Amino acid sequence: MDYKCTVELKGDIFDTLRLTSVLDEIVDSGCICKIKELKVGEIRSEDSYARIKIRSENRKALDDLIESLKKYGATPVKIISRTIEIQGHIVDSLTLSKILDMIFNNNARCEVQEIKIGLEKKDFSYAKIKISTTNQQIMDNLLEKIIKQGAVLIEQ
Numbered sequence: 088m089d090y091k092c093t094v095e096l097k098g099d100i101f102d103t104l105r106l107t108s109v110l111d112e113i114v115d116s117g118c119i120c121k122i123k124e125l126k127v128g129e130i131r132s133e134d135s136y137a138r139i140k141i142r143s144e145n146r147k148a149l150d151d152l153i154e155s156l157k158k159y160g161a162t163p164v165k166i167i168s169r170t171i172e173i174q175g176h177i178v179d180s181l182t183l184s185k186i187l188d189m190i191f192n193n194n195a196r197c198e199v200q201e202i203k204i205g206l207e208k209k210d211f212s213y214a215k216i217k218i219s220t221t222n223q224q225i226m227d228n229l230l231e232k233i234i235k236q237g238a239v240l241i242e243q
Contacts, residue, residue, distance in 0.1 A: 089142055090149045093123070094161040096137045101127070105159045106137055112159075116152045118143040124196075138164070166219050167226050170200070171238040174213045178204060183214055186233050193229050195220040215241075 100106040113120045124138040139161075143149035153163055177183040190197045201215040218233075220226050230240060 088146075089144060090146045091140060091142050092149055092153055093138060093140045093164050093166050094153065094156055095139070095164050096135075096159065096161050098134050098160065099128075100135045100137055100160075106135075109137075109139070109156055109159050109161055112155060113139070113141055113152065116143075116148060116155075117145075118149060118152055164221050166221060167223055168217055168219045169226060169230060170215060170217045170241040171230075171233060172213070172215050172241055173236070173238045175211050175237065176205075177212045177214060177237075182236055183212075186216070186236055186238060189229060189232050189236075190216075190218055193220070193225055195225060195229055 094109075096106060096109060098105075110120065119142045121140050122137060123140050124136065126136040128135045141149065141152065143152070153161075171186075173182060173186065175182070187197065196219045198217045198219075199214060200217055201213070203213045205212045218226070218229065220229070234240065
């Protein structure tokens with residue numbers, strides 16, 4: 088079985104080598120990680136940010152690692168994800184663009200999992216999009232707006 092957890096680091100994570108230390112501990116523990124988001128402060132006084140997804144086949148090893156990473160300021164975050172589908176004339180009506188704008192303007196992320204563009208004017212297009220955020224209220228508000236644009240929520 089595959090166990091997962093996402094952690095985030097904020098602040099001066101480069102000069103202090105906190106990011107490097109966190110990545111070293113993850114590798115040393117036998118877990119696997121992927122940096123999902125990385126923002127570097129543009130000036131010295133601006134915080135940097137990293138969001139790291141960690142996977143392990145062993146629940147206890149993952150729990151122990153997460154506890155150990157707290158000493159570097161890494162905090163676990165819950166990622167809320169929902170998947171939607173949209174179909175029809177989603178390109179020429181700008182529905183797809185509007186929905187993507189809504190997602191990004193609400194500090195959420197998305198992954199277009201599938202997209203099919205109609206080849207002729209009469210053909211419908213289709214998109215399947217996974218939306219992710221760390222805030223349930225943002226997700227609820229976003230889904231309400233997106234559904235008004237014609238999206239359908241896929242049960243997970």
